């Protein structure tokens with residue numbers, strides 16, 4: 001798989017429920033590389049831009065209210081095939097349908113409180129990282145684990 005970057009965001013319920021460490025741990029333990037990280041309270045404009053593909057859905061205003069209701073944890077993760085793999089780690093949109101072992105399957109019960117976001121394509125990964133992080137907020141570093149993760 002190609003080296004890609006994905007935008008992962010712990011939503012306000014994940015922060016309020018004290019799940020930040022647990023959620024970050026899952027991506028760390030899998031073997032992906034953390035390239036950007038911040039706690040951030042976003043504007044309505046940014047939330048609307050982030051979810052622009054959903055703007056005609058009836059639940060769009062609720063999704064925007066939810067994501068702006070408190071601080072979120074913004075992350076950029078890198079790795080081989082990280083976009084699709086992170087979606088699998090996160091699980092189905094509706095946490096009641098998400099498999100046990102996934103973040104949503106283990107930690108949530110409602111679509112409207114599904115604790116985490118992950119980009120759905122490499123192009124959206126790039127778009128969302130550019131949207132949520134400013135120039136200079138991402139770190140370029142090489143993990144010492146790489147020779148033990150990739151043969």
Ligand code: DAT
Pocket residue numbers: 054059063092093111112114116117118120
């Ligand atoms: P995902 O977050 O799994 O990529 P999505 O991009 O289709 O799902 O939708 C973005 C968010 O919008 C989702 O995490 C929760 C909310 N949402 C999606 N479908 C919904 C629905 N049918 N009713 C209420 N909220 C919904």
Ligand code: MG
Pocket residue numbers: 118119120
């Ligand atoms: Mg989505």
